[in-house]
């Protein structure tokens with residue numbers, strides 16, 4: 001058994017939530033140790049989020065060496081397409097804010113480089129197996145390193161930033177304790193080598209189902225189409241995938257190219273019942289998951305830790321527990337706004353299996369209500385670009 005290591009905050013997970021939290025804590029002079037089950041190389045290859053809210057970008061830009069403004073691409077709007085016609089939602093004009101297309105793995109590279117240069121203790125290849133002392137003042141993370149050795153970290157506070165299969169959530173309130181919803185569809189996602197098919201993202205509602213035409217860079221593109229959640233990502237030929245995508249985006253000729261990654265993503269909305277117990281809290285995907293239609297998951301993870309860092313500063317530096325006592329409720333307020341927006345975008349844009357003619361006509365009425373009204377467009381723009389970080 002290895003000796004117990006002491007720190008102020010033990011963080012499980014070096015994803016966006018864990019790394020941003022360690023950055024914010026370090027700025028307040030609070031020490032932390034991060035453990036992550038994966039290697040640095042694996043973390044840096046996480047192909048997931050692409051769209052970052054204005055507030056997330058403003059925060060990432062403060063991290064030394066951040067490339068979010070030099071590599072990331074500012075998008076001032078998106079297009080909603082239905083019945084073969086495109087309708088631009090002009091974020092900049094409507095709410096004076098934008099989003100940035102900056103892939104999650106690039107943000108993770110920036111964060112890891114900056115945190116390691118700052119002397120952050122990150123234990124890669126180290127898997128947390130249990131959280132002990134949840135009800136006490138010295139909670140502990142018990143983990144196993146890559147060589148099979150036991151790592152025991154005692155802290156003033158433990159944060160679970162360990163993703164949707166969180167071990168820390170389990171320690172707080174059991175494996176599935178919370179509110180959740182499954183959707184009867186998922187996304188078939190591809191990465192391909194091609195030039196962009198459009199300047200901005202196209203969210204397309206079609207009788208054949210939803211499609212999202214997104215971008216990654218000048219030479220790599222990310223696209224998705226609605227599929228059966230149990231679909232085999234390798235069952236379709238490249239030709240069939242392109243035909244499926246093309247059918248769902250009438251009016252745009254997609255630029256095709258070799259597909260080098262494909263996956264099927266199940267849709268789930270979840271909010272954990274308890275975000276905190278004593279001196280243990282969960283943030284990011286450990287605390288909640290959203291369907292990706294609203295591009296909220298990573299942004300919500302960042303919003304959680306902005307609030308938590310302030311609460312931990314008050315608790316650990318000034319022995320003031322008022323912010324940590326109110327933290328879960330404060331975080332939950334934004335979480336449910338984001339849950340609603342993600343559900344709304346998903347239900348407005350996807351075709352539900354078994355939908356009737358009434359359902360379809362009503363959905364088109366809803367889309368027209370949004371695009372033909374300044375108020376409708378403004379709500380979408382405000383939520384998509386992100387509410388100010390509290």
Ligand SMILES: Cc1cc2nc3c(=O)[nH]c(=O)nc-3n(C[C@H](O)[C@H](O)[C@H](O)COP(=O)(O)OP(=O)(O)OC[C@H]3O[C@@H](n4cnc5c(N)ncnc54)[C@H](O)[C@@H]3O)c2cc1C
Nearest residue numbers: 013015016017037048049050051128163284285297298299
């Ligand atoms: C296809 C797709 C597209 C998306 N698009 C967007 C988007 O455009 N915008 C957006 O905001 N969000 C988007 N998301 C969501 C976003 O990727 C996640 O919400 C985000 O990764 C959550 O960050 P996190 O730090 O909470 O968790 P994660 O990124 O899951 O990180 C958790 C970390 O914890 C580690 N870990 C897990 N268990 C343990 C353990 N027991 N011990 C030690 N380490 C552990 C993992 O290795 C991992 O590194 C998308 C997601 C997908 C799948």
